[in-house]
Amino acid sequence: MPANRYQNRIELLQGTLDMLILQTLQWGPQHGYGIGNVIRAHSGDLLHVETGSLYPALHRLEKQGWLKSEWRLTDTNQRAKYYRLTPAGKRQLASERSRWSQMVEAITGVLNPASEVGWS
Amino acid sequence: MSLLRPWSKRRVREEDFDEEISSHLQMAARDKVDRSDSKEEAQYSARREFGNAGLIKEVTREIWGWTSFERLGQDLRYAARLLGKSPGFTAIAVLSIALGIGANTAIFSLIDAVLLKALPVRNSNELVAIGDTTRVGSVSEGSGRTDLFSYPFYERFRERNRVFSDVYASGRSEYLEILPAGGRPSSEVQGGKLRGRFVTGNYFSVLGVPALIGRTFDEQEVHVEGGAPVVVISYACWNRRFARNPAVVGQRISVNGSIFTIIGVMPPEFFGDIVGVPMDVWFPITMQAQANPGHNYLKDTRVSWLMLMGRLKPGVSQARAAAAVRDLAPQIFTELYSSSMGGEDLRRLRQETIQVSSGAKGFSRLRHELSLPLIALMGIVLLVLLICCANVANLQLARATSRSREMSLRLAVGAGQARLVRQLLTESLALSFLGGGAGLLFAQWGSHLLLGFISRSDQTPVDVHLDAAVLLFTAAVSIIAGLLFGLAPALQTTCSDLVSSLKDSKSGQSHGFAQSFGKALIVSQIVFSLTLLVGAGLFIRTLRNLENMDVGYTREGLLLAEVDFKTAGYKDNQVNQLARQVIERLQNLPGVRSATVSENGLFSGTDSETDAEVEGYAYRSKEDKLNGYDRVGPNYFETVGTPVILGRGIGPQDTETAPKVAVINEKMARFYFRQVNPLGRHIFEGDGKDRTAVSIVGVVRDAKQRDLREPVPRRFYKAYLQHRDEIETMNFEIRTRIESSALSNSVRGAIKNVDPKLPITSLKPAAVLIDETLDQEKLVAKLSSFFGLLALVLAAIGLYGVMSYLTVRRTAEIGIRMALGAERSGILGMVMADTLRLLMLGLVVGILAACSLGKLFSKALFGLSAFDPLTIVSAALVIVVAGVTAAFLPAWRASRIEPTLALRHE
Secondary structure (H helix, E strand, O other), rough: OHHHHHHOOOOOOHHHHHHHHHHHHHHOEEEEEHHHHHHHHHHOOOOOOOHHHEEEEEEEHHOOOEEEEEEEEEEOOOOEEEEEHHHHHHHHHHHHHHHHHHHHHHHHHHHHHHHHHHOO | OOHHHHHHHHHHHHHHHHHHHHHHHHHHHHHHOOOOOHHHHHHHHHHHHHHHHHHHHHHHHHHOOOHHHHHHHHHHHHHHHHHHOOOHHHHHHHHHHHHHHHHHHHHHHHHHHHHOOOOOOOEEEEEEEEEOOOOOOOEEEEEOOOOEEEEHHHHHHHHOOOOEEEEEEEEOOOOOEEEOOOOOOOOOOOOOHHHHHOOOOOHHHHHOOOOOEEEOOOOOOOOOOOOEEEEEEEEHHHHHHHHOOOHHHHOOEEEOEEEEEEEOOOOOOOOOOOOOOOEEEEEEHHHHHHOOOOOOOOOOEEEEEEEEEEEEEEOOOOOHHHHHHHHHHHHHHHHHHOOOOOOHHHHHHHHOOOEEEEEOOOEEEEHHHHHHHHHHHHHHHHHHHHHHHHHHHHHHHHHHHHHHHHHHHHHHHHOOOHHHHHHHHHHHHHHHHHHHHHHHHHHHHHHHHHHHHHHHOOOOOOOOOOOOHHHHHHHHHHHHHHHHHHHHHHHHHHHHOOHHHHHOOOOOOOHHHHHHHHHHHHHHHHHHHHHHHHHHHHHHHHHHHOOOOOOOOOOOOEEEEEEEEOOOOOOHHHHHHHHHHHHHHHHHHOOEEEEEHHHEOOOOOOOOEEEEEOOOOOOOOOOHHEEEEEOOOOOOOHHHHEEEEEEOOOOOOOOOOOEEEEEHHHHOOOOOOOOOOOOOOOOOOOOOHHHHEEEEEEEEEOOOOOOOOOOOEEEEEEHHHOOOOOOOOOEEEEEEEEHHHHHHHHHHHHHHOOOOOEEEEEEHHHHHHHHHOOHHHHHHHHHHHHHHHHHHHHHHHHHHHHHHHHHHOHHHHHHHHHHHHOHHHHHHHHHHHHHHHHHHHHHHHHHHHHHEEEEEEEEOOOOOOOOOOHHHHHHHHHHHHHHHHHHHHEEEEEHHHHHHHOOOHH
């Protein structure tokens, strides 16, 4: 059973989780459970964020000053801890996104050497 | 409060995170219920998907980070757990450190009190002492001096100096008999002897100390000679004599027969300006003649007895003040002494440099006498502390060996090396502070014990208590000690090769240095303690020899009373009459067998010597004429218990009008007469028309009167009634039928009945007086035994540590030996044989060291040589017993090793 479940999942690259969390929060404050769900939904159920990575990451980002947290009620009247982006978090997201696209370009370049001419 | 904040903040954060997790789980479960799972199943699967909550919490907590305080707390809790797990190790280590730190703190608190502390007065750094600060109890009659000053000098100096805002003077008092005014003289005096000092009226204002209750002297009031019979008393005196009764101000007391009124009590911390001699009563200097009848130094330029202390004017340096003093003093010397001193002497006096030094720490003879011994003691106890540290380091090495696998494991799973070193150091510091705390208690007891050694009186000469300086010192020593004995084992443990120690470090050669270091340490400790024990043994035996010496009379049941006739105002012939009356009264007391009188008494501190020519002796040198003498009353020898060998003693028949007689001691008889019969021969004293002759009527046994160690000098005894030398004090010898100290009250009463004004300056059994001359021998014997035992305990602890270490490291070897058929007793014997080898090496070196050191202090010994087999053998035996006891536990443990376990352990 477990083997099947992991079949169509992709391991997150080191460091990308932070970017995904920051990106998810760009649309508004969200709690930890919600962030996990959003990432899964937006990745077409490919990216499952382990709670064991999610919560340390959230606390780490908060400690860095990129997130702020507060307790609020959900639509279903459930108390939950909501995280939102700080201005510093927005800047961090921008820089991580540009780093990510550089990386994608670089990797694509490596994977498709033929198009090298076209790029330069 | 601020210390606790990190903890409460942390707890809020924990709770917050717990709630975050449970909210996550609830939301996940609700979603699953929405997707038509049953509630229980939904909760279960939400929890399963969430994963290991404990682990997540742990990881997240690491993200928060630890404050250094939280880490310290963690380390401390861990250290406490570990120390609690091995109580034996902890107890021995703490005891060892407590002894080391305690000894250091005890000595330091003495050094602090005697050498370092400033007087408890206003701005003590402005005080400047003029003259020799050690001559606190001296009086000198003759020409002018530069170490002590006369009152006329003080008056002129005070008036004319330009560098001090004011200068006070203080001088010693003679013996004081202080009683409640109108109290019966014979009543038992409560609270011991009181010490007083004469001070000028500005004494308290220059020092800047106000009275606790009442007031201090008013300068106008005490200015007139004999005009103001007032005193200020110390807190200690108020406590001892007046039970801290606030109504003491205004009370009248009798001082040597004169009435004084108490006007104030000083605060408890003020002991006067002499460190080591706390004062009880301060008199205006203008009242000297009333408080000390027979003494009046106020007008006398020839009596130098005052110490001077000035307070610097603002902006004046001590150097400038010194120059000003050395400029002014010679002018005053010329004015005072040009008529009485020869030109050459006066010139010399004017050229002598007057000591001008900081008065911040007051005057002290004790400081002068004790500074070198105290610093030497400090050096010794620091050495002792180093030994303690080495011991604990050894104990820790033994433990570190058994913990090396734990450490390697922790390093392997990623613990930082710095973190581990910190953890181990925290353990060491925790030990060190435990030891330091215990050491403080030990020091409290130790410093009072030492003070007791130093001072004979019931009052402590200096105030020793825990103050900031002492606590700071102890804390600093604890930290340094903790680092000393913690760092080496910590580094050794964590720096050891990871792979090899995980495999096995026990048979590795990496600890060879630690082993030989440990053994060398043990051998040197044995040498050290043997030397001290031999020294202690020699001094104890010296003391016994002196105590049990035959003094030439019977010291038990003999009471001695010293009476100061001069202070009471009696002269010449009156003294003889009065002494006769006192003897009569004493003889009629119940419990008294006989009573007599002599000039010098026994061990009173005074002795007499004179040039005397013996009839029929051919003199070769001046020394041949020098003889000791004493003036004694009727039945002196019978009363004291000195056997008369030839002829007779001094009897009642030897009156003023009878022919003058003398009794000589054996030594004198042998020196001058050899085979000739001395009876009837004459002794001549003095020259010209003062020349007197006495005829020898008897020979008595040699008697020790002044010093136990020195041989008895040639001495002759004259009849006290037949001579009219000026006599100040007389000593009465009372032979009692019962325990002599029980009679002291009735003896006091009998003397006071003759004249209540007669001051009894000393009233003690002969045995006590003799015993008191051995104070220094006792101090040395006590100190050397104390440090000898301390060194012995430490050596035993060290031996225990090293043997434990060695046996733990040999666990595998012992296991193999046993597997191959070695008996348990054989293993025990093997370890004990190792111990004995170390002991023997230490003993051989130690005996050599003790013998060569013994030569240095052979002069201090009495009745035995520095090479005393009995002492050396007993010291060695003590060490062997202590060493074998210390090593037995590790050896026994080694013999209990289960071979199978030991081998598997590998």
